Amino acid sequence: MVRGTIPRQPAKTGRHEGARRTPKPAAPPRTFTPKALAPKPAPKMTPRAAKPVAKYDPLAPERVREILKRLDERYPKATCALHHRSAWELLVATILSAQCTDVRVNLVTPVLFQKYPNVQHFAALKPEELEPDIRSTGFFRNKSKSVVGAARKLVSDFGGEVPNDMEKLLSLPGVARKTANVVLGTWFHHATGVVVDTHVTRVSHRLELTRQENAEKIEQDLMRIVPRERWIDFSHQVIWHGRQLCMARSPKCAECPLESLCHAADKTWSTVEIHKAAKP
Ligand code: SF4
Numbered sequence: 001m002v003r004g005t006i007p008r009q010p011a012k013t014g015r016h017e018g019a020r021r022t023p024k025p026a027a028p029p030r031t032f033t034p035k036a037l038a039p040k041p042a043p044k045m046t047p048r049a050a051k052p053v054a055k056y057d058p059l060a061p062e063r064v065r066e067i068l069k070r071l072d073e074r075y076p077k078a079t080c081a082l083h084h085r086s087a088w089e090l091l092v093a094t095i096l097s098a099q100c101t102d103v104r105v106n107l108v109t110p111v112l113f114q115k116y117p118n119v120q121h122f123a124a125l126k127p128e129e130l131e132p133d134i135r136s137t138g139f140f141r142n143k144s145k146s147v148v149g150a151a152r153k154l155v156s157d158f159g160g161e162v163p164n165d166m167e168k169l170l171s172l173p174g175v176a177r178k179t180a181n182v183v184l185g186t187w188f189h190h191a192t193g194v195v196v197d198t199h200v201t202r203v204s205h206r207l208e209l210t211r212q213e214n215a216e217k218i219e220q221d222l223m224r225i226v227p228r229e230r231w232i233d234f235s236h237q238v239i240w241h242g243r244q245l246c247m248a249r250s251p252k253c254a255e256c257p258l259e260s261l262c263h264a265a266d267k268t269w270s271t272v273e274i275h276k277a278a279k280p
Helices: 061-074 087-096 102-115 119-123 127-137 140-157 166-170 177-187 198-206 215-225 228-244
Strands: none
Touching: 061 228, 087 102, 087 140, 087 177, 102 127, 119 140, 127 140, 166 177, 177 215, 177 228, 198 215, 198 228, 215 228
16 A cells, blocks of 8 residues: 555444445436427317307398399290280180190180181080180180170170279289280280289299288289289290199209209209209
8 A cells, every 4th residue: 555545434423434425317308399490389279159040031132133134034925825906816715724734725825816707706605615715725615604604794884895903804804914924024014913823822832932821822922022013924935834844743953044043952963952842
């Protein structure tokens, strides 16, 4: 042993004087994440006000306007298909057209008006005498009574002239609002209502313009949503539409200009949702 060098002794306190402390284990190296790539804290969820969903309204003015516009474009010259030369002939043809095609009526009336040229001739008939001439139009007994009854009333109360007035027309036997509207609109150009026949009823139901079944109530609904100046044309256009495209069976929806506005339950082709209640 070298002289003067004393080996260190353990301290009485139990501590090694000058002894080195055990180093703490090194912290793992920090990874650097650019701010832009750091995951963002999830946004706080605040309840949003629900956006109001516009409720479908089949009678919305803009929808009705669009239907009228498309009918105008498709049927610009729609008019009454019953051949006639006077208000009386139109009245008779309209009575005969109930439950019968206009084509059939147009075959019957020329022969009829050649045989009985004016209202006085019809007024002088017994209903049974008229029956054979109109048999092919169906319901000929009732129709004979109506035509002869109307002729007699016109001769006795209106000087043989068809009145230009709804109330007076309705006083004639066999004349209801449909017939009166046809005569007033087509012959006199008076918009007193909307003609509601089987075609108008079916198309109006499919287009959800009414839910009524009764003709007069359907007419009231249509008169509320269609502007008065359109009543006459609208009637003709819807009747033509019912004949050409929107038939009772197998409507030609793929060709129909109203297709995108129509939700009818019995459509044969559709790009829009179907409404079960929109039945003919
Ligand atoms: S889409 Fe079909 S059901 Fe609707 S109006 Fe046109 S033809 Fe009639």
